[in-house]
Amino acid sequence: MNQKILVAGSGKSGIAAVGLILKTGDEVILYDSNDALNKDELLHQFGEEGRISVLLGELKKEDLSGVSLCVISPGISLEAPFVAVLKEADIPVWSEIQLAYHHAKGKLAAITGTNGKTTTTALIGEIMKAYYEHVFVVGNIGVPYTEEALKTTEDSVTVAEVSSFQLETITDFRPDVSAILNITPDHLDRHKTMECYIEVKERITSNQRSQDFCILNYDDPVLREFGKTIKPQVVYFSSRQFLEEGYCMDGDRIIRNHNGERTEIADIHGVQLLGRHNHENIMAAAAVAAEMGVPMEIISQAVREFKAVEHRIEFVAEKAGVKYYNDSKGTNPDAAIQAIKAMPGPTLLIAGGYDKNSQYDEWIESFDGKVKYMVLLGQTREKIAECAARHGFTNVMYAEDMQEAVKVCASYANRGDHVLLSPACASWGMFKCYEERGEIFKESVRNL
Known part of the structure; x- marks a missing residue:
């Protein structure tokens, strides 16, 4: 007997989940709390008649008639308001995996x-x-x-x-x-x-x-x-x-x-x-x-x-005797610590981004004389700068975008130095994802 399954989230994960469900013969309601999305554009991706519908905005209990399961995209918090509606209706929630x-x-x-x-x-x-x-x-x-x-x-x-x-x-x-x-x-x-x-x-x-x-x-x-x-x-x-x-x-x-x-x-x-x-x-x-x-x-x-994966301490280029590394996937302080440790010499660091309520003390302490300058971007830049000052690190500059950050590092770097993008923060706010952040960094380096 076919099921009716609610898929929450219309991003990459949600779309892939819908595709799997449709191939198995079940019916899908694709739900997204963002009521500004275009229903027709979402439906157009599947070309299925009658077995998929799109629901946007607030989820109500009456919308769940016949729904036996919800598949939730990983980017959606279980504290989202619609999850409480699912729990009240006693509908199980599965991850995409x-x-x-x-x-x-x-x-x-x-x-x-x-x-x-x-x-x-x-x-x-x-x-x-x-x-x-x-x-x-x-x-x-x-x-x-x-x-x-x-x-x-x-x-x-x-x-x-x-x-x-x-x-x-x-x-x-x-x-x-x-x-x-x-x-x-x-x-x-x-x-x-x-x-x-x-x-x-x-x-x-x-x-x-x-x-x-x-x-x-x-x-x-x-x-x-x-x-x-x-x-x-x-x-x-x-x-x-x-x-x-x-x-x-x-x-x-x-x-x-x-x-x-x-x-x-x-x-x-x-x-x-x-x-x-x-x-x-x-x-x-x-x-x-x-x-x-x-x-x-x-x-x-x-x-x-095996070679390093893209965006993880990825060598980008050498310009004027300075080596540039892309560690955009360093989205938390511990990952960024590992990237700094991997640098073989003096380093100019580009960091900052979305605040995940992280603490930066241990990361700043890991500089240990290796980091010459830090160029900060995004929502966390003041928080990081204040933490750095408490630990006696004051060679801090701000940049409004990645292109400016790369140019600042290039102007302060000496031959034999390393420029490292390792943000210790998520990319959200300035970039769609860490991949986009890394690609913009690499393009900025190539354009020097």
Whole structure:
């Protein structure tokens, strides 16, 4: 019997969810609280007769007649007014990854954490493609899981980057291998407390069983303790401690210790990813791939050949002896700390953006003499400047847009310096997304 499903949100995720639902024969109501949207333009994307309708503005209980399920886009808070209407009508709310999982087949690896998700997911995807014939890399990495779910088969492998927003509304979502890379403060404007944020991240393991695996960061005390409480088999990785069992560093070598055997994965001088945090990403990717059945020699080769993903400490160009790096995906202070640590010399930093209620003290302290100047943009610029002043850093300038910020850095940089865009903030307000912010930065650099 066909269902009537409400899809909340008309962005990329919502549109992909509608497409999946229509292909399975169910009926859809596409809902968006923005009543200024054009219904005809939204409907035109699907070309379906009678099985999709569009509802804009306030959602009322009478609008839910016959609706059995709501699929909510990750950008929508569960505190949105219409969610209370759904709860009152006793309509279950699924995330898009839950919908996709419901229809998908084959093996699934799912990666979450505050930082490093995209790089790790992309690297796992490349490792899988070197061994398996049919591989899908989905989620926050740019391709909605719902867009690919119906293409999966019993023999395919899916690698999914999943966010805390997506994990809020899962029911039986169950990866064969999960990974939590790290947990540091982020999205507290939505989750309110670190306890809530941690609990949501840890939900990735909530349906896993004893035959499944969970890859955890041993250096994160929350995750180290969490590993003692869960059903799946735990594999740890550490960039700071030697592990008798797990993935760790041996000098400059990334190794795996397992059942008394030592296997070298890569020498850090032979990989193209900069920084300790990326060594951790490599360990996590290798661990996931190994538990998904990929031989270690294939893992090692893929690791050596892998290049940094776009917008994550991405080398852009060298102009007048100054190297420019795009880390637009550094949307929180901890990610921005890792980018600063990865810079090999004096750095001029472009930062600032939308305020996610983050604290910037630890980030400012991480400058440690490496950051020469900071050029600030967006809503948070005064807040960041005040924090910097409290820590004795006063080489701060403001810019009205990215083009101005890049020109200011170019005028103050000396040969051998590095200019880094690593905002420590979300892009909203000035840009549609972090990708747009990064592209504008790169274009500004090229135009110098």
